[in-house]
Amino acid sequence: MQRDASILILGGGTFGLSTAYHLARAGYTKITVVEKSATVPPEQSAGNDLNKIIRAEYEDPFYADLALEAIEQWRKPLFGPYYREVGYLLATSPAAEEKTKATLQRSLRSISQHPAWESKIRPIEKRSDISDVAPAFTGAMPWTGYFNSLAGYAHSADALTALYSACCALGVQIELGETIEHLRYEGSCCIGASTKSGKQFDATATIVTLGASVSAVLPSIAPQIKAVGFPLAHIQLSPEEAKRLRGLPVTYARDLGFFFEPDHRTHLLKVCSAGAGYTWFNASETMSVPPAEPEDSAFIMDSDEAKMRELLRQSLPELADRPLLDKRICWCADSLDTDFVIDYVPGSEGLIVVSGDSGHAFKMLPIAGQWVKKVLEEGRQDVPRWRWKEVEMQGNESVSWRVGTRKDLRELTQQRTVISKL
Ligand SMILES: Cc1cc2nc3c(=O)[nH]c(=O)nc-3n(C[C@H](O)[C@H](O)[C@H](O)COP(=O)(O)OP(=O)(O)OC[C@H]3O[C@@H](n4cnc5c(N)ncnc54)[C@H](O)[C@@H]3O)c2cc1C
Structure with a gap:
């Protein structure tokens, strides 16, 4: 990847800022991060919190x-x-x-x-x-x-803010308050993304780091x-x-x-x-x-x-x-197995997704961007467990470190609303 290639990172949370930071430190000069929150740290980042366990x-x-x-x-x-x-x-x-x-x-x-x-x-x-x-x-x-x-x-919110400042100091362009609506394609090649407000961003490489909302923009990832x-x-x-x-x-x-x-x-x-x-x-x-x-x-x-x-x-x-x-x-x-997914999206060129944080990625903030940089530069994911997986997710309640049974909050909320109206 040429150092002056335009790289678009969608989402400015944990994975997004770490990726921007490591790419900028490696000499990439045209990095843009698009984040829907208008404030830093991003309100809806899972990392925007008083603190996270580092173990x-x-x-x-x-x-x-x-x-x-x-x-x-x-x-x-x-x-x-x-x-x-x-x-x-x-x-x-x-x-x-x-x-x-x-x-x-x-x-x-x-x-x-x-x-x-x-x-x-x-x-x-x-x-x-x-x-x-x-x-x-x-x-x-x-x-x-x-x-x-x-x-x-x-102190997770503070660490994100510090990393945001470090990215800005390295020349990363960060567009706050812009919600990505669509990825843009020419044939099978991803050429950037567009926002709800109608802005269009062009890119040689687009990296999707949209946390829990990833499926809304990249629906093909929803099964995993x-x-x-x-x-x-x-x-x-x-x-x-x-x-x-x-x-x-x-x-x-x-x-x-x-x-x-x-x-x-x-x-x-x-x-x-x-x-x-x-x-x-x-x-x-x-x-x-x-x-x-x-x-x-x-x-x-x-x-x-x-x-x-x-x-x-x-x-x-x-x-x-x-x-x-x-x-x-x-x-x-x-993700199904709580492994991260850091890979090129099959069937498209120029599009990488970083997802599957599975509730344990904040601790990796200082280093996660290195893994994304490696995938970007090598054109493939060498670590099998971090590859895109063509699986149909049935539910991962069997994950050994999770306690109890998972429920759907939307259903529970509907029941709460009905009960409160009785
Ligand atoms: C309650 C809780 C406790 C946790 N505790 C720990 C812990 O102790 N230790 C630990 O290591 N990890 C912990 N985690 C997990 C950690 O916070 C996540 O793994 C990590 O923050 C995920 O990073 P991400 O970049 O994938 O997502 P995020 O940090 O959520 O970033 C995604 C970003 O995308 C933005 N975005 C979403 N949609 C759009 C759009 N359409 N357009 C533009 N921007 C958009 C969001 O605003 C957000 O900023 C915890 C998580 C939770 C929920």
């Missing part, structure tokens, strides 16, 4: 090694200010199903034999083991699991990718309460949910419930994309709220009955 335990050593590489970069100047290596407390409560307990054991095995974690892991077998690593907890926490000190979290939403909420702490919890590890009871150290600036504590997430299928059930109306993502189900409160009741009971703020559903793009 490298995966059941699969392939991703563990990549995540370790990413953590190295999270410690370096561009990303370093947004990374807090507070550790990761991963456990199950006594009520956890066997499947959930087995997942945790596989996570532990994946890192306990790896030299990077030598002397970084401590077993959690009794309450005093938790006090040793995190004295601020006040709950009974009858949990078992382990503490991994080689992990933490990123579906939008899946996960609930989250926040609790407002006082400055004193936040100070008392400073340094708290990321805490994840796999059957209940997880929460983070309170944010240093806002004193908000973010909490998420565990679960298989929700789809939002269209009426003909051909694709799951996030709902068009923002209010359809601005609530959480009572069952998820109950899990969040139970998680807190067991760990920080003084917070268990506090109001939950900014409750919402955050949307990812799930």
